Amino acid sequence: MINRLIEQTETPARAGVFTLVITGAPYSSQAPQTALHFASAAVAAGKKIDRVFLYGDGVHLASSLAAPPSDETDLARSWSEFLLANQIPAVACIASALRRGLVNEAESKRYQLPAANLREPFEIAGLGEWVDSVASDSRILYFHRGS
Amino acid sequence: MINRLIEQTETPARAGVFTLVITGAPYSSQAPQTALHFASAAVAAGKKIDRVFLYGDGVHLASSLAAPPSDETDLARSWSEFLLANQIPAVACIASALRRGLVNEAESKRYQLPAANLREPFEIAGLGEWVDSVASDSRILYFHRGS
Amino acid sequence: MPDRTLHILNKPPEHYRHHLCLEAIGPEDGLVFIENGVLAVVQLPTSAPDRWYALAPDLEARGLIGQIGEDRVISFDDMVELTATAGKVISW
Amino acid sequence: MPDRTLHILNKPPEHYRHHLCLEAIGPEDGLVFIENGVLAVVQLPTSAPDRWYALAPDLEARGLIGQIGEDRVISFDDMVELTATAGKVISW
Amino acid sequence: MSTLIIIDQPPYGSWEGREALDMAFSLAAFDQPVTLMFCGAGVNWLRKGQNAGKVGQKSVERNLAAAPIFGVEALLACTEACNRYGLTQTDLLDGVTVTAVGPELTSRYDHVTFAG
Amino acid sequence: MSTLIIIDQPPYGSWEGREALDMAFSLAAFDQPVTLMFCGAGVNWLRKGQNAGKVGQKSVERNLAAAPIFGVEALLACTEACNRYGLTQTDLLDGVTVTAVGPELTSRYDHVTFAG
Numbered sequence: 001m002i003n004r005l006i007e008q009t010e011t012p013a014r015a016g017v018f019t020l021v022i023t024g025a026p027y028s029s030q031a032p033q034t035a036l037h038f039a040s041a042a043v044a045a046g047k048k049i050d051r052v053f054l055y056g057d058g059v060h061l062a063s064s065l066a067a068p069p070s071d072e073t074d075l076a077r078s079w080s081e082f083l084l085a086n087q088i089p090a091v092a093c094i095a096s097a098l099r100r101g102l103v104n105e106a107e108s109k110r111y112q113l114p115a116a117n118l119r120e121p122f123e124i125a126g127l128g129e130w131v132d133s134v135a136s137d138s139r140i141l142y143f144h145r146g147s
Numbered sequence: 148m149i150n151r152l153i154e155q156t157e158t159p160a161r162a163g164v165f166t167l168v169i170t171g172a173p174y175s176s177q178a179p180q181t182a183l184h185f186a187s188a189a190v191a192a193g194k195k196i197d198r199v200f201l202y203g204d205g206v207h208l209a210s211s212l213a214a215p216p217s218d219e220t221d222l223a224r225s226w227s228e229f230l231l232a233n234q235i236p237a238v239a240c241i242a243s244a245l246r247r248g249l250v251n252e253a254e255s256k257r258y259q260l261p262a263a264n265l266r267e268p269f270e271i272a273g274l275g276e277w278v279d280s281v282a283s284d285s286r287i288l289y290f291h292r293g294s
Numbered sequence: 295m296p297d298r299t300l301h302i303l304n305k306p307p308e309h310y311r312h313h314l315c316l317e318a319i320g321p322e323d324g325l326v327f328i329e330n331g332v333l334a335v336v337q338l339p340t341s342a343p344d345r346w347y348a349l350a351p352d353l354e355a356r357g358l359i360g361q362i363g364e365d366r367v368i369s370f371d372d373m374v375e376l377t378a379t380a381g382k383v384i385s386w
Numbered sequence: 387m388p389d390r391t392l393h394i395l396n397k398p399p400e401h402y403r404h405h406l407c408l409e410a411i412g413p414e415d416g417l418v419f420i421e422n423g424v425l426a427v428v429q430l431p432t433s434a435p436d437r438w439y440a441l442a443p444d445l446e447a448r449g450l451i452g453q454i455g456e457d458r459v460i461s462f463d464d465m466v467e468l469t470a471t472a473g474k475v476i477s478w
Numbered sequence: 479m480s481t482l483i484i485i486d487q488p489p490y491g492s493w494e495g496r497e498a499l500d501m502a503f504s505l506a507a508f509d510q511p512v513t514l515m516f517c518g519a520g521v522n523w524l525r526k527g528q529n530a531g532k533v534g535q536k537s538v539e540r541n542l543a544a545a546p547i548f549g550v551e552a553l554l555a556c557t558e559a560c561n562r563y564g565l566t567q568t569d570l571l572d573g574v575t576v577t578a579v580g581p582e583l584t585s586r587y588d589h590v591t592f593a594g
Numbered sequence: 595m596s597t598l599i600i601i602d603q604p605p606y607g608s609w610e611g612r613e614a615l616d617m618a619f620s621l622a623a624f625d626q627p628v629t630l631m632f633c634g635a636g637v638n639w640l641r642k643g644q645n646a647g648k649v650g651q652k653s654v655e656r657n658l659a660a661a662p663i664f665g666v667e668a669l670l671a672c673t674e675a676c677n678r679y680g681l682t683q684t685d686l687l688d689g690v691t692v693t694a695v696g697p698e699l700t701s702r703y704d705h706v707t708f709a710g
Contacts, residue, residue, distance in 0.1 A: 016470070023710040027246050027493040028175075028204050030421045033534050034396070037443070041462035047470060056613050056710040057175050060207075063248030067258040073534040076248075095616065099174050099609070101210030101223075101264065111214040115262035117248065127620035134595055134705060135626055141469060142477035144710055146396040146421045146491040163378070170594040174609040177329045180650050181304070184351070188370035194378060203497050203594040220650040242500065246493070274504040281479055281589060282510055288377060289385035291594055293304040293329045293607040299584065306604045306635040307678075308402040310518045311486060311592075320581030330604040333638060336680040351648035355606050357641040384590045391700065398488045398519040399562075402634045403602060403708075412697030422488040425522060428564040443532035447490050449525040476706045 017048045019133035019140045022058040026075045029145030032061045036079055038141070043086055050138055052083065052090040053130050054122070057145065059092040059102045064119035076119055083121050091125045092118070164195045166280035166287045169205040173222045176292030179208045183226055185288070190233055197285055199230065199237040200277050201269070204292065206239040206249045211266035223266055230268050238272045239265070298322055300380035304329035307339075315386040316341045324380060326373060328352055335362050349373060390414055392472035396421035399431075407478040408433045416472060418465060420444055427454050441465060480511040482587035487594075488519035490535055495523055498593035499541055506549030513587070514545065515554040517579060521563055524555055524570045542571055554583075596627040598703035603710075604635035606651055611639055614709035615657055622665030629703070630661065631670040633695060637679055640671055640686045658687055670699075 020039060024031025039049060054061055066076045083090050092102055097118075098111070104124050108116040118124065133140055167186060171178025186196060201208055213223045230237050239249060244265075245258070251271050255263040265271065280287055301319055303326070305312045312331070316339055319325060325346040327334055332352045334342075347368040353359045359367070368376070377383050393411055395418070397404045404423070408431055411417060417438040419426055424444045426434075439460040445451045451459070460468070469475050483502050487494040498514070505512040516524055523538060530537040545553060553574045555565070560576055567576065577583065584590050599618050603610040614630070621628040632640055639654060646653040661669060669690045671681070676692055683692065693699065700706050 018470075021707075023708075025175075025204070025247075028172075030396070030491045030533065034421060037462050037534075038465060042466045045463060045466050047466060056610065057172070058710075060247065065250050065255070065260050065262060065264055066248035067245040067250065067254070067260060069242075069246075071536070072246075095216075096613065098214040099216075099219075100172075100207065101213035103212050103214065107214070108212070113212050113214060115212060115264055117212055117262055117264055127616060128624070130617070131620050131624045131626060134597060134621065135624065139469065139475065140705065140707070141394075141475060142707055144396065144477060144708060146423070147398065147401060147487055147494075165377075170592075177304070177607045177649065181329060184370050184650075185373060189374045192371060192374050194374060203494065205594075218652070222650075243497065274500060275508070277501070278504050278508045278510060281481060281505065282508065286377065286383065287589065287591070288302075288383060289591055291304065291385060291592060293331070294306065294309060294603055294610075299581075304607075306607075308635050310400040314484075314486060314517055314579065317579050318581060318584050320585070323581065330607040330635065333604060333635060333679065337678065352606075354648045355644060355646040355651070355653075356604075356638055357643035357645070359645075360643075382588065382590070384584065386592075391697075396491075398491075400519050406600075406602060406633055406695065409695050410697060410700050412701070415697065422491040422519065425488055425519060425563065429562065444490075446532045447528060447530040447535070447537075448488075448522055449527035449529070451529075452527075474704065474706070476700065478708075 017050050017138045018042055019051050019053065019138040020049060020143065021053045021055055021130065021140060022061060022143045023056040024143060024145035025057040025060040028057065031058065031143035031145055032075045032079065033073070035143040036075070036082060039082065049088050051129065051133060052088060053133070054092040055130070056096050059097045059100055062092045062102055062119050062122035063117055065117045080119055080121065090122045091129045092122055094124045094126050097124055164197050164285045165189055166198050166200065166285040167196060167290065168200045168202055168277065168287060169208060169290045170203040171290060171292035172204040172207040175204065178205065178290035178292055179222045179226065180220065182290040183222070183229060186229065196235050198276065198280060199235060200280070201239040203243050204247070206244045206247055209239045209249055209266050209269035210264055212264045227266055227268065237269045238276045239269055241271050241273055244271055298324060298380055299382045299384060300324040300326065300376055302326050302328060302383065302385045303331040305386065306330040306333045311386050319343050324376065326368065326376060332356060332358060390416060390472055391474045391476060392416040392418065392468055394418050394420060394475065394477045395423040397478065398422040398425045403478050411435055416468065418460065418468065424448060424450060479588045481505055481589045481591065482513050482515055482584065484515045484517055484590065484592050485520040485523060486518040489523045489528070489538065490530055490533055494594040495520065496538065499538065501593055502545070502550050503548055511551055513552045513554060514550060517556040518559050521555050521559040521565055524574050525565060526569060526571060539571060546573060595704045597621055597705045597707065598629050598631055598700065600631045600633055600706065600708050601636040601639060602634040605639045605644070605654065606646055606649055610710045611636065612654065615654065617709055618661070618666050619664055627667055629668045629670060630666060633672040634675050637671050637675040637681055640690050641681060642685060642687060655687060662689060
């Protein structure tokens with residue numbers, strides 16, 4: 001199957017490096033699940049993922065407080081484990097995160113909030129991280145909500 | 148205007164008591180804002196709101212960790228203040244909340260989570276609270292996301 | 295007169311549920327456009343019932359307040375009365 | 387041969403962006419249906435390009451795996467290759 | 479108070495359909511009459527042969543099959559949507575009634591809602 | 595790398611449009627070429643006379659008017675959608691170019707995306 005597909009396509013220089021942008025939240029979209037399957041397949045195929053960027057509602061994936069039923073996939077945990085195992089940096093957009101109640105210890109203190117809820121290894125940073133991927137040779141893939 | 152409208156409608160027995168169900172999240176929908184305007188108008192008109200029920204993505208309204216920019220409406224805070232001022236009980240559905248990372252102290256302990264993020268006066272309870280409104284004479288209004 | 299249903303529609307015309315709402319409306323029902331539902335007023339569907347209204351703050355936000363007759367424009371106070379007195383309310 | 391664009395469509399046929407995607411596709415482009423985009427395979431639009439595929443796990447989840455030819459069904463491994471080698475990728 | 483819950487979201491793309499099922503089962507558990515209606519892309523919840531393990535979820539076929547046992551009065555599917563998605567009675571889960579959407583349908587229930 | 599950001603969500607109903615603007619302004623701030631395209635109900639962002647204070651939000655007219663100053667190369671609006679929403683050139687904010695959606699349009703950019 002793969003050979004047939006590759007024959008039909010070209011091979012630009014940037015083929016090897018992916019940036020994944022997730023804008024759909026778990027439960028209100030399939031985006032985090034699809035992105036994780038894609039990321040696993042990419043790593044298995046020897047591709048590099050330079051960064052995962054959470055934007056808009058996608059920041060909810062970085063919550064440390066989700067407790068789904070034990071017979072459902074725990075997407076925040078699965079993503080965390082995948083990122084740590086493959087040493088892939090993951091960033092939640094600061095503007096999206098602050099509006100939606102996702103904060104690390106530093107932001108929690110800065111805004112005098114009662115707690116922090118950002119799961120490791122997610123970090124908080126600005127859109128500059130995304131611009132950096134756009135400006136580079138990365139192939140950016142977006143995982144939006146489907147409805 | 149109001150008189151003209153009322154002439155055209157009937158007046159069932161249950162006219163006085165509302166239950167508001169919010170299923171749309173702040174930022175991904177206008178639902179919490181519309182519901183707050185509606186609730187304020189209802190209270191000003193002497194109507195009783197017996198309960199506000201957050202379901203699905205609507206549970207994000209109960210976060211204590213949202214820190215929107217200072218020139219934007221802080222919906223979680225506005226809703227909290229309105230609920231406290233008018234002594235209206237507000238409940239986030241437990242199943243929706245646990246999946247989406249909204250927990251009070253008790254659930255945080257039960258699931259061994261690192262923090263709690265439910266804002267006062269929101270409480271966590273089951274769908275039975277909603278069933279109670281359905282079975283009663285309350286007029287239930289839903290505020291869903293718009294896209 | 296049978297119980298009248300009040301339909302509250304908050305979705306733009308492109309949205310499937312906007313279409314579904316218009317299919318389910320009876321000619322004696324009421325219809326209130328709110329949020330991005332108000333975008334329907336620029337080209338009102340033929341299936342809209344006689345009694346339709348649009349919420350003033352949502353029209354204003356979208357620059358549409360002048361596009362329809364004043365008798366179609368309602369406030370949140372009006373919406374409270376409409377929902378309190380209708381036989382049934384469906385939020386689409 | 388000009389750069390080929392690969393379109394990834396995850397929305398059901400009722401969704402406005404599904405329609406928008408099909409308007410923007412050129413005849414030489416590729417199209418991958420994923421998530422609820424795969425529902426389009428039951429009645430494929432005439433504007434679909436020759437090179438279209440649907441993601442196996444999403445077809446299986448929705449009971450549609452038997453409805454299209456095997457040569458149209460791709461895995462996540464295939465999707466990685468397609469996205470890596472396309473001239474450009476648009477996620478709708 | 480009889481309730482009609484409408485599901486118009488397609489399967490597995492969001493939790494809205496599942497949360498609508500939870501609402502129906504809760505009403506039934508408290509002996510409140512409830513009917514489920516599938517419209518638009520939502521009719522795809524009713525197709526036989528779903529295997530959602532492949533997308534990391536549980537299929538809902540079993541839940542829907544159990545609906546009558548738990549007291550859900552009826553499972554309805556929109557005629558037009560079934561046609562559009564190529565669903566004939568043999569493709570649909572057992573116990574589904576195909577019917578048209580319209581004022582006659584919704585007028586039969588005291589309370590009509592969606593999960594989101 | 596030239597970028598086209600498409601906004602097809604209507605105004606004030608969600609933050610998606612604003613978050614698309616933030617993306618455009620960020621690219622422009624780093625001297626990356628960027629164009630905004632409004633499609634479907636998204637063209638309603640471009641109507642003159644918005645007053646979003648009434649729904650507890652800020653109008654985006656001023657932000658959009660400032661787009662060229664901040665380095666956004668063009669504001670485009672879908673012809674078909676403008677017709678559908680009764681938007682003629684005089685109804686639209688200044689500086690908007692009405693154009694058709696199609697493969698010719700998207701092929702002009704290296705990178706095409708949505709905010710959500």
